Amino acid sequence: MDRNPSQGRAKDSPIDWQEVHERLAHRNAVLAQSFAGRGPWADALLDRRAEELAEPPPAFDRESAGIPMLVARGAETLYGLELRHLGQIVPMPRLARVPGAPHAVLGVIAVAGRVMRLFDVDRLCGSGPGAGTEAEQPGYAVVLRTGGRPAALRLREVERVADIVPPRTPAPAEAGPLVRAIAGDRMAILDMAALLDAVKT
Template identity: 35%
Template sequence: MTPTAESLRRQALRQARTRALAGRARAATRQTPMRPFLVCTCGGDRYGLPLSQVSQVLPGRPITAVPGAPAAVLGAIAVSGRVLSVLALARALGRSSVTDSGAGHLVILRGSAVALAVDRVEGLASVAVSDPDRPASGDNFLDPAAAGLSTEAVSGYAPARAGAGDEPGFVAVDLPCLLRRYLP
């Protein structure tokens, strides 16, 4: 690698960081309530989990299989003395064609003994909402029916924001609705 290319790369990194810091200052000034989402990828799909319902993110580990379980339930793991059921997020959402890669991340949910198996946890994303009680409402979400998506266990679709970086949009998952089918 030539020194000129190295200097260019570093310059690009610095500029990106400067833009991020500038964006943070703008976000802080906005008074609209923001809801943070944990963005995960399963195959080619991106899903957003409400951050308030997430307890912990773990690297992938071996999963003990449970006989007689539904197809979406991969098995059980033990975390900090608790036994958690592992649910494949893509299968639970009906995307059974998506293959689960073995090395992935586990997202432990808050308030229930369930861990969601995803390919990778990308990061956080905050979306402005109009009604704090409903997870996905407001101008930044598209109605699932209008976007051609299934309404079951999906609260909305957040399209890519034009200003906040070049990240693509994600599907906001309605976790209680999703878990209702797998928990008593």
């Protein structure tokens, strides 16, 4: 195959170093402008960002997207508690009993220097055992964000955090006023507004 003479001349032609330096200098100047927030590239980026911010945000459907919940167990029941209503979760602290306290109140505990009432989640929901030694068994205290008088829930086990879509069908009446719905795995999803009202009284 014959060699193309023009290709040979292109390879042998001298490099115009001045042109190369000018191109590099121009490219560096453009990059410097971009990093400084100036120039066509930066203007285009800012315009695109302005258009994105001007668009209305997509509607957030809590029911379809799932609600972040703490999945935890009481004596026999699996519960779902909305994370936004919860504060600290600590291993069961030392409990001081309060004579004459309501049935759902196990006593008082101290968490991070704050003294608060400790409620048994099973007793609140009407399914807990009577008074006895079960409160001294290992478990966890979940501090509630009450917005006022501090309170905590006593739970036997803390399993995981998960995004859960609550069933649209409300819980049956026998589940109690604090249970919002029953999930497919027989998890009692708590009505946190009603629960917070209950511990404030």
